[in-house]
Amino acid sequence: MHGGTDEICIPCHTPHNADASVVDAPLWNHEVTTANFTPYTSTTMDAATGQPDGVSKLCLSCHDGTVALDSWGGQTGTVFWSSGHRDVMGTDLTDDHPISITYNSALATSDGELADPSTTNSGLGNTIDTDLLFGQKLQCASCHDVHNTQSVPGTKLLLISNVNSGLCLTCHLK
Amino acid sequence: MKKLASLLVVVAVLSATAFAGTIVGSAHDFSNKNWNNTGEICVVCHAPHNTNTSVTDAPLWNHEVTTTNFTVYSSGTFDGTIGQPDGASKLCLSCHDGTVALDNFGGTTNGSQFIGGGKNLGTDLSNDHPVSFTYDAALASADGEIYNPTTQNSGLGGTIDQDLLISGKMQCSSCHDVHNTQAVNGTKLLVINNSGSALCLTCHSK
Incomplete structure (x- = not known):
C-alpha cells in the first residue's frame, strides 16, 4: 500500500x-x-x-x-x-446520485415516489433509516460498504444486490 | 350543473382506473432483453455516477x-410555439x-437494437401530438378551447400544471408514465384512462 x-x-x-x-x-x-x-x-x-x-x-x-x-x-x-x-x-x-441529503418520511411524502425510510424494510433486517441512513441522511455509505464487510461479491461494494435494480428499487418506488 | 357534470366525469374516470404500480414487468423493463446483459432494469436509462447532464x-x-433535427408538428390553428423536443x-x-x-447506454455507442413498429415515432413529428411547448394560461386564453392549466384540475389530485406539465411545458410524460408507477393498466402507459377520451378531454375543452 x-x-x-x-x-x-x-x-x-x-x-x-x-x-x-x-x-x-x-x-x-x-x-x-x-x-x-x-x-x-x-x-x-x-x-x-x-x-x-x-x-x-x-x-x-x-x-x-x-x-x-x-x-x-x-x-x-x-x-x-x-x-x-x-x-x-x-x-x-x-x-452523480445526490448525497448528504436528508431522506425522511416528510421527503417521501412530498416526493410521492420514495419509500418511507422509517417504515420500509431495507431488506437487510431493519428499516431503510436504521440500515442505510446516517442521522437520516443518505450518504455514499448508504449504497457502498467501504470495508466490504457485508457487500455483495462482484459488485462495487454494494450493500444490496442491484440485480433487477434491487438496490435502486429499495428506496425508489418505480 | 357543469361543475357537477365534470365532477361526475372525474369520479367515473378515477373509479375506472387501475394502477399498475411498478416498472418491473412493464414495457420499459428491459432486464430480460438479449441486448441488455446487466441483469438490471434501471441502468438502460439511469446510473448513479458519471451520467449525461446535457439535457435539462x-x-x-x-x-x-x-x-436528430426533428420536423415538428405545426398547424394554423395552434397558437403556441413548437420548437425542437427538449427535456423529458x-x-x-x-x-x-x-x-x-x-x-447505447452506459457509454456504449455501437449498439445494434433499434425500436420497431408503431413505437418508432421517427424524426418527422408532424403527425404526432405536439410536445415541448409551453402550455399556460395565456395559451389557453388565446386558443379558447383548452383549459387553463393553472386552475383546471387534472383528475389526479392537483391542477394540470401541477400533475401533468413539466416546468410549464407539455412533454411526452404529460400523457405517458414511463416507469408505469401510476399508469393505467392495459394502456400504453397512460397517466389517465382514455376511456371516453377522458385523457384528451382533460386539457381539450371539446
Whole structure:
C-alpha cells in the first residue's frame, strides 16, 4: 500500500491523534478534502442539497481526485488516480446520485415516489433509516460498504444486490 | 350543473382506473432483453455516477441522447410555439425516434437494437401530438378551447400544471408514465384512462 506501511486500516484510520473535524468521522487519519463541490440538482427533487458532509466527505477525500491517496497520518502524498479514472467523482457532482441529503418520511411524502425510510424494510433486517441512513441522511455509505464487510461479491461494494435494480428499487418506488 | 357534470366525469374516470404500480414487468423493463446483459432494469436509462447532464432535468441519464433535427408538428390553428423536443421528450425520443440504438447506454455507442413498429415515432413529428411547448394560461386564453392549466384540475389530485406539465411545458410524460408507477393498466402507459377520451378531454375543452 502507498505511504510505506503494510497496514490496511491506516490510510483512513488511526487509534491516536485522529482528525475530528468531520462530524462522525471515525478516528480519521486521511487528509480531508477542502474542495467546493457542485452538488446534484433537479427540479423534480424535493430534498435540499448542499455540500457533502459526514461519511460522504470522507469518501470524497480520496474519490474527488483533489487529495493524494497517500496523504494520511499527517504526510502529504504524491499519488493520484490517473486523469479520468472512473473511480474519481471529481468536484462536479451534478452527474452523480445526490448525497448528504436528508431522506425522511416528510421527503417521501412530498416526493410521492420514495419509500418511507422509517417504515420500509431495507431488506437487510431493519428499516431503510436504521440500515442505510446516517442521522437520516443518505450518504455514499448508504449504497457502498467501504470495508466490504457485508457487500455483495462482484459488485462495487454494494450493500444490496442491484440485480433487477434491487438496490435502486429499495428506496425508489418505480 | 357543469361543475357537477365534470365532477361526475372525474369520479367515473378515477373509479375506472387501475394502477399498475411498478416498472418491473412493464414495457420499459428491459432486464430480460438479449441486448441488455446487466441483469438490471434501471441502468438502460439511469446510473448513479458519471451520467449525461446535457439535457435539462435529465435525471442521472445513462442513455445516448438523440441528435436528430426533428420536423415538428405545426398547424394554423395552434397558437403556441413548437420548437425542437427538449427535456423529458428529448429523452424519450432518444429511443423512440429510431435513430439511437436501444443498447447505447452506459457509454456504449455501437449498439445494434433499434425500436420497431408503431413505437418508432421517427424524426418527422408532424403527425404526432405536439410536445415541448409551453402550455399556460395565456395559451389557453388565446386558443379558447383548452383549459387553463393553472386552475383546471387534472383528475389526479392537483391542477394540470401541477400533475401533468413539466416546468410549464407539455412533454411526452404529460400523457405517458414511463416507469408505469401510476399508469393505467392495459394502456400504453397512460397517466389517465382514455376511456371516453377522458385523457384528451382533460386539457381539450371539446
